[in-house]
Amino acid sequence: MDLRNKTLCASGFHAPERGLIDVLEDVLIDIGADGTIKAIHRPGEPNYRSIREAREETGELVVLPSGSYLLPGFVDLHVHAPQYPQLGGALDVPLEVWLQKYTFPLEARYEDLAFAQRSYRLLVDDLLANGTTTALYFATIHQEATRVLVDICLERGQRALIGKVAMDNEDECPPYYRDSSAKAAIDGTRAIIDYIRFHPENGDGRVHPVVTPRFIPSCTDAALKGLGALAQECGCHVQTHCSESDWAHGYALARFGATDTEMLDRFGLLGRRSVLAHSNFLTASDMERIRVREAAIAHCPLSNAYFANAVFPLRQALEKGLHVGLGTDISGGPSASMLENSRAAVLVSRMLASGVDPALPPAERSTAGVAQIDFRDAFYIATTGGGIALDLPVGQFQPGYAFDAIVIDTTAEKGSMRLFDQVEADDQILQKIIYTASKANIATTWVGGLKVH
């Protein structure tokens, strides 16, 4: 149901800040004509009852059934849209081989617009069904296919940030899949920015353009410099990969004698609206630089298990005050589900905390100190953290924020979640949702108050 100009009465959860789960019980959420949250009324507040009665009388009140819980929609901070056909495959080789052997050939196929239509439509619908209300997408190098992705997100109603991938370095990109020059990469990026900003269906700014240098190895200095200038000029978001694996991290050190983070900063690509995917090999000074620039990291725990050669120290980054969100990294990570990636974030943090070599005594096994996170941190980065990373009012239930939300039906017969009749206090139901819910438990998805699944 369209919830614009309605009031939703719901129980549920959101994470206004790290470590804090706000448990909502029968709250009234007023949603405006523009799909943003106008006010939230809690039981016990002096006018709660009268507001509820008034909304009931005018037919504006919508009540979630018991057993259903409202959560903010997920913010997937790192998705390669064209790689969806590869999800769950091609996981047998290291990153630098995977790109050349599987990924560039697949992405090159998006020259075929019929293929792009089919693949992108499935992806966007599946992500909405998985509860992803905002996605930060890498598209391909292609002008037309990237426009197809923009059109589909607008048609389906997903909040999306989309970048034409820029990659022009002849040494690292194959002749069949690269921008013909730095100028072509920059002009093509500008053309997509204009397409998105002036799209007749994008009056509410649901889709945003993103400057997207694939990663330092893929780009010439001229392209990186030009894209940095373009990002500054247009105030756009920026996305790229940063210090992902041994090979990727070593590449910038060999080419420039500096880390990815330092180089991105020098090229003008590190700012408040920059999202660095992976970032596993950051030095202490890289972390500090990212913090000072207020840039963000897209933590991709599943993908990192296959391609990163390391575990990102999430807890350390959060405790230092860095902006961090969660990404599926389709198809480096073999799941489109933010719930599964939330579980993976907890799992890898626990392995990082304990260490993994049984030959070592427990005291020597961990190399990372206190590293474990819990479901609250995972939920935080999957929602609020993503919104903060993108500098967008999404991921929380607050006045002024977009009503981007999902309903978890804990009673769904085909779901993977079972609640028994013990009383589950405070945020314990959220814990069960994070650990056991699946797509079949996601009954409804709204973006800006509009039902999109």
Ligand SMILES: Nc1nc2[nH]cnc2c(=O)[nH]1
């Ligand atoms: N995981 C991942 N890392 C990359 N580095 C450069 N391109 C890619 C990509 O498509 N996926």
